[in-house]
Amino acid sequence: MIHADLIVRDAAEAATLAAGPVPRVGPAMNDLARVPDAAIAVDGGLVVWVGPERRVSREVRLRAGGRALDAAGGTVVPGFVDAHTHVLFAGDRAAEIPLRVRGASYREIARRGGGLYSTVRATRAAGSRELLRTAADRLRRMAANGATVVEVKSGYALDHVGELRLLRLIPRLARATGLRLVPTFLGAHAVPPEFEGRADDYIDSLVRRTLPAVARGGLARFCDVFCEPGFFSVAQSERLLRAAARLGLGVKVHADEFVLSGGARLAARLGARSADHLLATPAADRGRLARAGVSAVLLPMTAFASTAARRSPGREMVDAGVPVALGTDCSPNTWVESMPLVLAGAVHGGRMTPAEALTAATVNAAHASGVGDAGTIEVGRPADLAVLPIRSADLVGYRFDVRPTLVLRQGKPVFTP
Amino acid sequence: MIHADLIVRDAAEAATLAAGPVPRVGPAMNDLARVPDAAIAVDGGLVVWVGPERRVSREVRLRAGGRALDAAGGTVVPGFVDAHTHVLFAGDRAAEIPLRVRGASYREIARRGGGLYSTVRATRAAGSRELLRTAADRLRRMAANGATVVEVKSGYALDHVGELRLLRLIPRLARATGLRLVPTFLGAHAVPPEFEGRADDYIDSLVRRTLPAVARGGLARFCDVFCEPGFFSVAQSERLLRAAARLGLGVKVHADEFVLSGGARLAARLGARSADHLLATPAADRGRLARAGVSAVLLPMTAFASTAARRSPGREMVDAGVPVALGTDCSPNTWVESMPLVLAGAVHGGRMTPAEALTAATVNAAHASGVGDAGTIEVGRPADLAVLPIRSADLVGYRFDVRPTLVLRQGKPVFTP
Numbered sequence: 001m002i003h004a005d006l007i008v009r010d011a012a013e014a015a016t017l018a019a020g021p022v023p024r025v026g027p028a029m030n031d032l033a034r035v036p037d038a039a040i041a042v043d044g045g046l047v048v049w050v051g052p053e054r055r056v057s058r059e060v061r062l063r064a065g066g067r068a069l070d071a072a073g074g075t076v077v078p079g080f081v082d083a084h085t086h087v088l089f090a091g092d093r094a095a096e097i098p099l100r101v102r103g104a105s106y107r108e109i110a111r112r113g114g115g116l117y118s119t120v121r122a123t124r125a126a127g128s129r130e131l132l133r134t135a136a137d138r139l140r141r142m143a144a145n146g147a148t149v150v151e152v153k154s155g156y157a158l159d160h161v162g163e164l165r166l167l168r169l170i171p172r173l174a175r176a177t178g179l180r181l182v183p184t185f186l187g188a189h190a191v192p193p194e195f196e197g198r199a200d201d202y203i204d205s206l207v208r209r210t211l212p213a214v215a216r217g218g219l220a221r222f223c224d225v226f227c228e229p230g231f232f233s234v235a236q237s238e239r240l241l242r243a244a245a246r247l248g249l250g251v252k253v254h255a256d257e258f259v260l261s262g263g264a265r266l267a268a269r270l271g272a273r274s275a276d277h278l279l280a281t282p283a284a285d286r287g288r289l290a291r292a293g294v295s296a297v298l299l300p301m302t303a304f305a306s307t308a309a310r311r312s313p314g315r316e317m318v319d320a321g322v323p324v325a326l327g328t329d330c331s332p333n334t335w336v337e338s339m340p341l342v343l344a345g346a347v348h349g350g351r352m353t354p355a356e357a358l359t360a361a362t363v364n365a366a367h368a369s370g371v372g373d374a375g376t377i378e379v380g381r382p383a384d385l386a387v388l389p390i391r392s393a394d395l396v397g398y399r400f401d402v403r404p405t406l407v408l409r410q411g412k413p414v415f416t417p
Numbered sequence: 418m419i420h421a422d423l424i425v426r427d428a429a430e431a432a433t434l435a436a437g438p439v440p441r442v443g444p445a446m447n448d449l450a451r452v453p454d455a456a457i458a459v460d461g462g463l464v465v466w467v468g469p470e471r472r473v474s475r476e477v478r479l480r481a482g483g484r485a486l487d488a489a490g491g492t493v494v495p496g497f498v499d500a501h502t503h504v505l506f507a508g509d510r511a512a513e514i515p516l517r518v519r520g521a522s523y524r525e526i527a528r529r530g531g532g533l534y535s536t537v538r539a540t541r542a543a544g545s546r547e548l549l550r551t552a553a554d555r556l557r558r559m560a561a562n563g564a565t566v567v568e569v570k571s572g573y574a575l576d577h578v579g580e581l582r583l584l585r586l587i588p589r590l591a592r593a594t595g596l597r598l599v600p601t602f603l604g605a606h607a608v609p610p611e612f613e614g615r616a617d618d619y620i621d622s623l624v625r626r627t628l629p630a631v632a633r634g635g636l637a638r639f640c641d642v643f644c645e646p647g648f649f650s651v652a653q654s655e656r657l658l659r660a661a662a663r664l665g666l667g668v669k670v671h672a673d674e675f676v677l678s679g680g681a682r683l684a685a686r687l688g689a690r691s692a693d694h695l696l697a698t699p700a701a702d703r704g705r706l707a708r709a710g711v712s713a714v715l716l717p718m719t720a721f722a723s724t725a726a727r728r729s730p731g732r733e734m735v736d737a738g739v740p741v742a743l744g745t746d747c748s749p750n751t752w753v754e755s756m757p758l759v760l761a762g763a764v765h766g767g768r769m770t771p772a773e774a775l776t777a778a779t780v781n782a783a784h785a786s787g788v789g790d791a792g793t794i795e796v797g798r799p800a801d802l803a804v805l806p807i808r809s810a811d812l813v814g815y816r817f818d819v820r821p822t823l824v825l826r827q828g829k830p831v832f833t834p
Contacts, residue, residue, distance in 0.1 A: 092812065092815065094811045094812045097764060097811075097815060100768070101764065101768040101769060102732075103768070141818075301817060304721055304762075304765060305765040315518060335817060336816075336817045337816075337817075337818050338818040341817060347518065348721060349722075351517070351518040351519075353514065353518055354511070354514060392511070394512075394514075395509065398509065398511050398514060398752060399752040399753075400718060400752060400754075401562070401753065401755040401818075
């Protein structure tokens with residue numbers, strides 16, 4: 001008899017994602033390891049039993065004071081892993097919407113000192129308490145939408161002290177929200193105003209001063225860079241990422257978002273953990289990512305937000321054999337806090353099957369963010385899961401605005417604030 | 418002193434939409450008639466006072482047993498009017514997603530007996546109790562997302578008895594949900610399987626038998642038609658709509674969704690109340706709509722869901738002087754229940770300003786659905802309103818997944834089921 005302090009009962013289905021190599025590629029992304037009519041037992045924050053509802057009473061005993069939660073015919077999935085966010089920022093960008101609707105691009109707005117630079121000004125000026133409070137609010141809403149692991153990138157300070165401050169806030173945010181957060185250093189999010197026209201000098205300062213401090217303090221798991229014309233060149237990106245790798249950090253690239261920047265090719269050459277965005281990546285470079293085993297972190301709502309005239313290349317990346325992961329890209333530019341909405345974007349916009357999208361949002365996103373034991377529902381692993389009010393995982397991403405009816409992080413229910 | 422049984426207090430702003438001609442066109446769509454630091458008083462389900470918070474205590478007295486609700490620094494807007502839905506259906510279409518992600522079009526899937534026709538089979542087979550229950554669930558979630566008026570189209574029975582049954586369910590749905598519903602007869606949603614290759618005969622049967630029964634029973638406010646190659650031609654659409662107009666129904670057209678069908682031009686020629694979808698409408702026909710005063714009902718999430726490669730033409734329609742309205746298009750093809758998500762789609766995808774989008778989702782949608790006294794917050798009108806957790810209407814549609822913190826329909830709070 002197995003003892004449990006919590007049992008989730010009466011799910012129409014559990015998609016455990018518990019079988020197969022990590023990350024999943026190609027047709028394997030459609031294998032969800034489903035358990036029909038499922039129940040899941042949790043003890044001490046870990047999954048202790050997964051199986052058919054009809055067997056749970058015989059095989060699992062609820063401890064005194066333990067409780068059973070009703071999945072009410074919904075579908076249990078692993079807690080979502082959001083593999084790409086920029087939630088640490090101050091202010092908002094409502095003021096630039098009138099420019100955007102008239103067709104000004106992200107790069108044009110940034111070049112005029114708006115966009116990203118207005119967020120940098122607001123973030124530098126903000127107190128740590130305000131940054132913590134607003135980011136925690138966002139993360140709690142993300143958790144209510146089913147996310148249990150979130151990769152958080154720095155990048156709105158763009159100076160030595162400010163970037164370190166942002167990274168140091170991440171463990172505090174994790175404690176405040178109960179979420180598992182993966183810190184990524186994105187000091188090279190843009191060339192700071194102080195270094196205008198001197199991107200090489202800024203890379204120099206990151207390599208000589210900031211990166212070593214990040215590594216020394218254990219402040220980040222990954223180093224990321226915005227490799228795009230007007231931001232950082234392939235050569236500048238490569239220099240930064242090689243330095244990061246030497247210091248033991250994993251590497252990631254914001255690649256080919258607006259135009260073919262060569263960022264995906266660079267990610268493949270460096271064996272990066274992930275290349276992110278990839279809206280302008282050609283077929284040859286999809287092949288390079290696949291052969292190098294670099295995860296493609298796709299952000300379908302960003303493709304939509306930028307103009308709605310671009311599709312996230314989910315279908316193409318899956319068919320090319322690239323391990324695809326998903327993220328919200330939550331930022332003041334694309335303020336999305338719902339992984340279920342991202343799943344709908346991946347299915348409707350990215351033309352991924354519901355199973356591919358779910359794989360991308362769980363086990364593959366966990367791999368892309370370097371969190372080995374997340375993204376599945378398996379005995380011995382943290383009980384991070386969401387119950388969706390749909391009768392089967394075949395409906396993931398079909399309805400646009402599905403909200404979980406229950407989210408557990410380490411076996412504890414997550415509630416909206 | 419004004420007496421109230423409910424006061425909504427401490428809003429950072431109220432956008433009342435209470436000034437100007439109806440519908441609003443062009444630059445007038447940016448005039449929201451804002452009240453900063455607002456409070457709103459309600460009595461007997463009607464708005465009795467709107468003004469600055471600092472004056473409410475002096476000018477309004479709460480009745481014994483009345484209550485004050487805290488808008489907590491949010492923004493009060495009129496309850497959303499969803500000007501285009503197909504919520505009366507059975508089943509779902511998850512099974513066709515694998516076809517869609519491989520690129521099969523809506524028309525191809527329909528031609529193979531899937532898509533719309535699979536929903537017709539399910540709807541014909543469903544009991545009225547099931548149809549009521551599932552549609553009411555959808556409408557309640559829509560209400561929780563801020564909608565207080567919803568246009569509901571028939572069209573998934575495609576036979577005389579079944580279409581009349583669907584229309585007769587609408588008043589029952591209104592009673593069950595407390596929402597104000599506008600019934601629209603869409604018997605010409607597609608050529609039914611029994612009439613394959615004989616669209617003219619089907620139009621004939623609608624004109625001779627079903628339309629007169631609809632009119633006689635007062636079952637619908639509007640008659641709508643799917644004017645698109647493979648569905649109904651301009652000539653067939655015109656014949657149906659002229660017959661409907663003679664019977665006193667308003668007329669609407671599903672126009673130019675996939676290709677230039679001539680539907681918008683027809684709507685202009687007939688002086689229709691609205692032309693809906695309009696993804697393939699050329700500039701010349703936008704001008705025709707503007708001159709004829711035909712509302713464009715745009716459905717930005719449908720543009721996204723179809724392939725994500727098309728933009729909803731919000732900017733172009735506003736600039737052409739067409740009165741723009743918005744809807745979810747909630748259906749088994751585009752299962753969207755959230756007007757705030759549609760507002761985000763209108764801003765990010767349709768390039769409308771937040772103010773234009775809000776105007777389109779309230780006062781202009783009320784006009785498009787023929788509900789004269791909805792879509793504004795004004796003394797003497799029903800107290801239908803939503804409080805959004807944003808500091809100003811300038812942020813409408815900016816974040817993708819905003820949920821109202823309070824929704825009132827006729828002064829009564831609406832809760833999720």
